[in-house]
Amino acid sequence: MAEISLRDVRKSYSGLEVIHGVDLEIADGEFVVIVGPSGCGKSTLLRMVAGLEEITAGEIAIGGRVVNRLEPRERDIAMVFQNYALYPHMTVRENMAYGLRIAKLSKAEIEERVARSAKMLELGQLLDRKPRQLSGGQRQRVAMGRALVRNPAAFLLDEPLSNLDAKLRVQMRLQIKELQRTVRTTSIYVTHDQVEAMTLADRLVVMNAGVAEQIATPAEIYDRPATTFVAGFIGSPAMNMLPARGLGDALEVAGQRLAVPAPAGRDLILGIRPEHLHPAGPEEPGFELHVQAVEWLGADAFAHGSLADGTDLVLRTPGKAPVRERDRLKVAPDAAALHLFDAGTGRRL
Amino acid sequence: MHRAHFPHRLLPWLLVAPQLLISAVFFYWPAGQALWQSMLREDAFGLKSTFVGFANFRRVLSDPAWLNAIQVTAVFSLLTAFFSMAIALFLAVQAEKVVRGRAFYRTLMIWPYAVAPAIAGMLWLFMFNPSFGTLAWPLRQLGIRWDPLLDGEQAMTLVVAAASWKQISYNFLFFVAGLQAIPRSLLEAAAIDGASARRRFWTITFPLLAPTTFFLLVVNSVYALFDTFGIIHAVTGGGPGKSTETLVYKVYNDGFVNLRFGDSAAQSVILMGIVIALTAFQFKYIERKVHYG
Ligand SMILES: Nc1ncnc2c1ncn2[C@@H]1O[C@H](COP(=O)(O)OP(=O)(O)OP(=O)(O)O)[C@@H](O)[C@H]1O
Numbered sequence: 001m002a003e004i005s006l007r008d009v010r011k012s013y014s015g016l017e018v019i020h021g022v023d024l025e026i027a028d029g030e031f032v033v034i035v036g037p038s039g040c041g042k043s044t045l046l047r048m049v050a051g052l053e054e055i056t057a058g059e060i061a062i063g064g065r066v067v068n069r070l071e072p073r074e075r076d077i078a079m080v081f082q083n084y085a086l087y088p089h090m091t092v093r094e095n096m097a098y099g100l101r102i103a104k105l106s107k108a109e110i111e112e113r114v115a116r117s118a119k120m121l122e123l124g125q126l127l128d129r130k131p132r133q134l135s136g137g138q139r140q141r142v143a144m145g146r147a148l149v150r151n152p153a154a155f156l157l158d159e160p161l162s163n164l165d166a167k168l169r170v171q172m173r174l175q176i177k178e179l180q181r182t183v184r185t186t187s188i189y190v191t192h193d194q195v196e197a198m199t200l201a202d203r204l205v206v207m208n209a210g211v212a213e214q215i216a217t218p219a220e221i222y223d224r225p226a227t228t229f230v231a232g233f234i235g236s237p238a239m240n241m242l243p244a245r246g247l248g249d250a251l252e253v254a255g256q257r258l259a260v261p262a263p264a265g266r267d268l269i270l271g272i273r274p275e276h277l278h279p280a281g282p283e284e285p286g287f288e289l290h291v292q293a294v295e296w297l298g299a300d301a302f303a304h305g306s307l308a309d310g311t312d313l314v315l316r317t318p319g320k321a322p323v324r325e326r327d328r329l330k331v332a333p334d335a336a337a338l339h340l341f342d343a344g345t346g347r348r349l
Numbered sequence: 350m351h352r353a354h355f356p357h358r359l360l361p362w363l364l365v366a367p368q369l370l371i372s373a374v375f376f377y378w379p380a381g382q383a384l385w386q387s388m389l390r391e392d393a394f395g396l397k398s399t400f401v402g403f404a405n406f407r408r409v410l411s412d413p414a415w416l417n418a419i420q421v422t423a424v425f426s427l428l429t430a431f432f433s434m435a436i437a438l439f440l441a442v443q444a445e446k447v448v449r450g451r452a453f454y455r456t457l458m459i460w461p462y463a464v465a466p467a468i469a470g471m472l473w474l475f476m477f478n479p480s481f482g483t484l485a486w487p488l489r490q491l492g493i494r495w496d497p498l499l500d501g502e503q504a505m506t507l508v509v510a511a512a513s514w515k516q517i518s519y520n521f522l523f524f525v526a527g528l529q530a531i532p533r534s535l536l537e538a539a540a541i542d543g544a545s546a547r548r549r550f551w552t553i554t555f556p557l558l559a560p561t562t563f564f565l566l567v568v569n570s571v572y573a574l575f576d577t578f579g580i581i582h583a584v585t586g587g588g589p590g591k592s593t594e595t596l597v598y599k600v601y602n603d604g605f606v607n608l609r610f611g612d613s614a615a616q617s618v619i620l621m622g623i624v625i626a627l628t629a630f631q632f633k634y635i636e637r638k639v640h641y642g
């Protein structure tokens with residue numbers, strides 16, 4: 001078990017920088033999820049921690065030891081790959097024992113550890129099979145088992161569930177969470193799936209174009225997104241973003257005045273999550289929404305529409321709410337749950 | 350499977366006729382001739398031949414010179430297959446590590462394959478001829494009594510070197526392709542599991558190359574057995590003594606030099622049997638040899 005710290009870590013490929021200085025302190029036993037759109041540098045960052053990519057600048061330490069110059073095998077980490085990377089010519093047992101045999105553990109010890117991990121992951125029946133005789137979900141579990149037996153200082157997981165179908169993904173997600181709770185090994189988990197990110201993480205790193213936009217707990221990221229990118233990336237459907245203008249003691253947005261204090265004369269962006277809009281009372285100031293489409297999901301429904309000035313807006317209503325296509329209704333934001341960002345920098349005020 | 354239907358019964362035959370014709374003219378006819386010839390005995394002047402059944406075979410199989418040729422062939426083939434594959438594999442692994450100019454490097458590696466066997470033989474002869482060879486003198490400076498024209502083992506070394514050198518390119522190409530088919534993440538996973546570069550090679554790369562290695566083993570054996578006549582002819586002529594006389598070379602020697610057609614034909618029939626066996630072996634095993642997915 002170990003803490004991991006990244007200090008101003010950068011990565012360039014032939015002069016082109018793709019990771020622009022990431023700082024991250026991970027506590028011992030913490031489960032950190034790195035989430036972001038495709039190509040933002042999640043895998044690159046993880047592979048630098050693993051030692052599979054050289055670190056162009058900055059410093060990475062695992063358990064207080066700077067590992068910049070160390071080979072992967074000297075870092076005491078285990079990794080689960082997106083394609084599982086099981087050794088195709090070895091049985092499940094041999095796959096799991098591979099690292100232990102290299103570490104020169106005794107036969108009995110290896111046997112014992114493999115059996116224990118196999119039990120945790122329900123792999124007992126499969127130990128003598130080759131990877132090609134396993135289903136996707138079983139392969140995934142073997143990959144987890146191979147990481148688990150080594151009892152490393154840290155787990156690194158790169159989109160380990162992305163090759164599974166939706167149902168299995170949910171199942172494995174819960175299993176991974178439970179497993180990590182049991183063994184309490186420091187973990188870094190990379191995904192582009194925000195549900196996975198929100199449910200698994202003790203702490204979340206939201207990345208965009210090689211920059212860590214925000215590092216915080218899932219709740220804080222949801223409630224107080226630091227930038228418009230984070231606000232738009234986390235949450236489904238995405239947060240409504242309305243161009244606004246500060247008036248000192250109020251805010252002008254879509255031709256309306258909202259009684260929200262905002263710096264006078266500044267161009268702003270007002271963020272409102274779909275669930276923070278409600279039908280306005282007769283006296284309440286609100287937006288005239290022209291509903292164009294309604295997505296009904298059972299428990300609730302999303303009404304997609306636009307305002308008089310053409311701005312799109314999504315509203316979440318209870319599943320039984322009488323909102324229909326082509327309805328016109330007046331909606332008002334919950335004053336306590338508004339997000340204000342600077343229109344120029346995208347940063348939260 | 351979908352069966353193709355032809356409007357004519359004749360058309361399919363016409364379509365395969367050229368291929369059949371070529372096979373007939375260049376394989377079945379000479380093979381038949383050899384088979385017939387192997388049962389005949391010619392008199393000393395080549396005027397008259399008599400049918401002798403399997404007598405030629407009996408004589409060949411009990412001939413110490415032929416048994417010697419088998420031994421020479423086995424040594425030569427094993428050494429050639431081993432060195433040409435081992436060196437090619439080493440070079441392919443090194444080529445994988447080259448980042449810049451990889452294509453250029455690979456192209457260079459492929460050139461020797463375009464050299465005809467006899468020319469390759471001459472090349473090595475010129476380099477290592479004891480009297481005028483460029484590299485013979487340095488060898489002698491190193492204290493080696495270099496004289497492949499008299500020393501059988503040195504002669505064998507030289508033909509093995511020439512034959513291996515020529516085949517390295519071919520093997521290299523296949524090994525490069527084989528290496529590229531191994532997913533990078535497997536080696537990365539092994540690296541994280543604690544394996545050193547050497548261990549990764551022997552426990553991951555090498556086993557996963559098995560289908561390629563097996564295929565090349567058959568191809569190289571066939572090459573060493575049958576396609577190296579030109580090299581041996583150019584470099585040693587089978588000598589000194591009979592120390593580099595392989596089975597194929599002996600067929601030539603007995604038939605075209607000593608004019609013992611019956612013996613020579615019997616030997617080539619035996620060789621034909623060996624080729625057929627090897628090919629059958631390859632077809633039988635290579636198709637279902639370890640297939641990973
Ligand atoms: N070997 C490489 N050479 C050059 N550029 C690379 C290399 N590997 C990655 N990149 C670039 O670095 C950036 C980050 O890539 P990375 O694989 O880390 O993205 P990712 O966030 O993992 O994306 P995904 O979700 O699609 O896996 C991308 O723009 C990619 O093009």
Ligand SMILES: [Mg+2]
Binds near residue numbers: 042043044
């Ligand atoms: Mg990735």
